[in-house]
Amino acid sequence: MTYRTIRQRLMLSAGSTVIMGLMLAAAASSQASAPAYETTANATTALPNGVTTTSPTDTKPYPTPFQTHFWEALELEPQNAWTTLRKSFQWQEKTLPVEAQARVDEWIEHYRSSPENIITITERATPWLAWITQQVSERGLPGEIALIPFVESSFDPGARSHRGAAGLWQFMPRTGDALGLVRNGNYDGRLDVLTSTEAALDYLEMQADQWYEGDLMLSLAAYNAGAGTVNRAQRQVQGQGLSGDYWDLSLPYETMQYVPKLKAIATIINDPEKYGVSLPEIHIDPAFAKVQLAHAVSLSEASQMLDVSKMALAELNPGLLNGSIDPRSAQTLLVPEEVDKQVLAQLSQGNSQAQGNSQALAQNNSADTHRVERGDSLSAIAARYNIDQQDLIRWNSIDRPSALQPGQLLTLSGR
Numbered sequence: 001m002t003y004r005t006i007r008q009r010l011m012l013s014a015g016s017t018v019i020m021g022l023m024l025a026a027a028a029s030s031q032a033s034a035p036a037y038e039t040t041a042n043a044t045t046a047l048p049n050g051v052t053t054t055s056p057t058d059t060k061p062y063p064t065p066f067q068t069h070f071w072e073a074l075e076l077e078p079q080n081a082w083t084t085l086r087k088s089f090q091w092q093e094k095t096l097p098v099e100a101q102a103r104v105d106e107w108i109e110h111y112r113s114s115p116e117n118i119i120t121i122t123e124r125a126t127p128w129l130a131w132i133t134q135q136v137s138e139r140g141l142p143g144e145i146a147l148i149p150f151v152e153s154s155f156d157p158g159a160r161s162h163r164g165a166a167g168l169w170q171f172m173p174r175t176g177d178a179l180g181l182v183r184n185g186n187y188d189g190r191l192d193v194l195t196s197t198e199a200a201l202d203y204l205e206m207q208a209d210q211w212y213e214g215d216l217m218l219s220l221a222a223y224n225a226g227a228g229t230v231n232r233a234q235r236q237v238q239g240q241g242l243s244g245d246y247w248d249l250s251l252p253y254e255t256m257q258y259v260p261k262l263k264a265i266a267t268i269i270n271d272p273e274k275y276g277v278s279l280p281e282i283h284i285d286p287a288f289a290k291v292q293l294a295h296a297v298s299l300s301e302a303s304q305m306l307d308v309s310k311m312a313l314a315e316l317n318p319g320l321l322n323g324s325i326d327p328r329s330a331q332t333l334l335v336p337e338e339v340d341k342q343v344l345a346q347l348s349q350g351n352s353q354a355q356g357n358s359q360a361l362a363q364n365n366s367a368d369t370h371r372v373e374r375g376d377s378l379s380a381i382a383a384r385y386n387i388d389q390q391d392l393i394r395w396n397s398i399d400r401p402s403a404l405q406p407g408q409l410l411t412l413s414g415r
Contacts, residue, residue, distance in 0.1 A: 081130040081282035086270055088133065088143030091263060100247040103257070107264035108275070115277045118268065123280050125155040127316065128168070128193055131286040135197055139205065142216065144266045148200070148223075151261045157193050157318040164399055166190040167318075169200040173399040179203060185321065185369060185396050185409040187329035192319030194290075194332065217246035217259050225255040288316055288334040289341075291348050297333075298324040305347055306339050321395065321411050322368060372408040385412050 096104065111118055122129075129146065136146045149168040153159035160166045164173055167190040171181065179199040181189030189195045200223075208219035211227055222230045233251055234244040242248045246259055268275045299320065303310040310323075316334040317325070325333050335344065370381055378398070382389040392398075395411050 080284055085133050085143050088137050090142035091144050092270055103260040104263045107261050112275045118277050121154045126282050127287040129282055147265050150265050167196045169196050182329050185411040186326055188319050188397050221255050224258045225252055287337055289337050291333045291344050296326045368413050370410045372404050
């Protein structure tokens with residue numbers, strides 16, 4: 001059974017229980033003089049994989065929008081993103097082998113000894129954590145999965161590794177291409193938090209289902225080291241009579257530490273006071289709104305129209321490499337959540353000035369771009385514009401400098 005199937009059954013059961021609880025509460029209120037009935041305080045339903053559902057008085061894995069607004073209407077304490085994340089954790093109560101727990105404990109101590117690092121990273125996660133947690137929860141995945149960017153990129157959407165990986169989820173160019181992430185001189189889908197998150201979760205689920213019978217820890221190992229490496233290690237230990245789960249395997253050092261790091265971070269977030277960590281306040285709702293665009297627009301134009309700083313827009317849209325959005329590559333612009341919705345509608349629909357600007361942008365005649373012609377080379381282009389060739393490679397996420405194609409659009413700045 002997949003995580004998505006379990007999630008659907010869980011929500012159906014939980015939804016039925018909530019409705020029944022409301023009906024019983026209404027009946028009790030209107031019939032105070034009626035004789036009391038003995039009821040079970042916390043009815044529990046077990047699913048095949050051990051997941052249980054309980055009555056509305058118990059903790060839910062993640063509240064639906066209806067449930068959230070319902071409890072807020074009762075003026076109960078609203079949840080924040082950390083509360084929601086903790087409730088969605090699924091690995092905290094699992095007992096590990098002694099050696100495995102020792103690996104986790106080492107990383108707990110490492111992070112606990114420098115809590116300022118966790119604080120810095122969690123503050124960097126503030127715009128994204130609530131939305132990522134929602135996406136993870138909607139798929140029925142363990143909440144710990146939402147913390148993978150902590151391990152991969154320290155929650156820096158613009159992070160790039162020396163090997164060419166990029167973004168929150170650190171996709172290599174070929175992996176991103178295989179997952180359908182658009183990558184050109186104007187836009188890099190690996191840096192787009194929304195598209196890269198969806199691709200990462202798809203990738204984890206796909207590998208878990210294809211190779212590991214739904215085992216997400218093995219899928220995480222494959223995410224880090226590649227499925228071939230993990231599959232060979234698994235066959236080796238299974239030949240020795242072991243089960244072949246993540247903790248049995250002999251893998252590259254980084255991969256051996258990957259899940260322990262993730263579990264250590266989740267353990268600290270699960271009880272930050274115990275480890276002397278103060279987490280920033282993050283609201284349960286995403287910190288941004290989405291604007292669907294059918295026309296090109298620069299961040300400068302959007303900034304003026306929305307009365308929002310260009311820097312704020314750039315931080316929410318790290319995938320836009322040229323300071324503008326072209327619907328041929330990306331159609332969704334993220335803006336701060338508090339922006340007036342009527343203004344967002346105007347931006348989405350566009351006006352005559354925006355349409356005129358979009359035509360100019362579409363022609364790609366900006367001084368900040370170069371369209372590759374037959375016979376061009378990176379060294380010649382760099383020399384022509386007096387820029388460093390390595391900068392040109394980095395700005396355009398080029399993994400094979402010899403593979404330039406006529407008509408390809410290159411950005412000439414890191415903006």
